[in-house]
Amino acid sequence: MIKQGGWAMYPLGLCSLTMFFLILHCWRETQRSKFISSSGTEQLAESLSKGNIEEAIGRLSQIPTVLSRALSESLSRAKIPMSDRNREKVEATMVESLEGEENNISQWINYLNVIAAIAPMIGLLGTVSGMIGAFQTISSQGMGNPDKFAGNIGEALITTATGLVIGIPSMVFFFVMQNRLNNAMLATIQSANSLLDFLGGDLESKNGDETP
DSSP: OTTTTGGGHHHHHHHHHHHHHHHHHHHHHTSGGGTOOOTTHHHHHHHHHTTOHHHHHHHHHTSOSHHHHHHHHHHTTOOTTSTTTTHHHHHHHHHHHHHHHHHHHHHHHHHHHHHHHHHHHHHHHHHHHHHHHHHHHHHHHOSSOTHHHHHHHHHHHHHHHHHHHHHHHHHHHHHHHHHHHHHHHHHHHHHHHHHHTTTTHHHHHHHHHHOO
């Protein structure tokens, strides 16, 4: 069937291999463990509450997750002497970092959508090619012997089916991966905000105690 499908089966084969690679890669990259790690969270919160930014960044450097990378970059903007530790700038930097992390992952997911759009189009092009060949055979040899143009008809049908077989799973997994990424990013943002709430906690409490 692959041989009968003609030239279109080669780019379709490449699309299928790319689809499998993207599915495996995106599934791995959207695992929750890639975004959030529960280990060291209490120690990190304690370092932040004491205003020990360098210690917190050191702990984050040992955790290879999206959350740790975003927090490391944002905490570098924190100002110890300030009562709120420059909270506004820290949060803005964190948002930018998380957006960059999300874009790095989503670009691979978007390629699944590209495969879902291209594969059926290649199959359609193979269908047109097969039908053109069939009509050329009919015009030159007539319709007395169907075996002469049966191969062209087979090429048209096989490429159409192959394009759809590749395109439909690609579209399904595109939405699945998008949902996995959105859920993981939402959990990451919530965890980041919870940790930033500890930033400067001790200093604020001291200021509150000293107030007459």
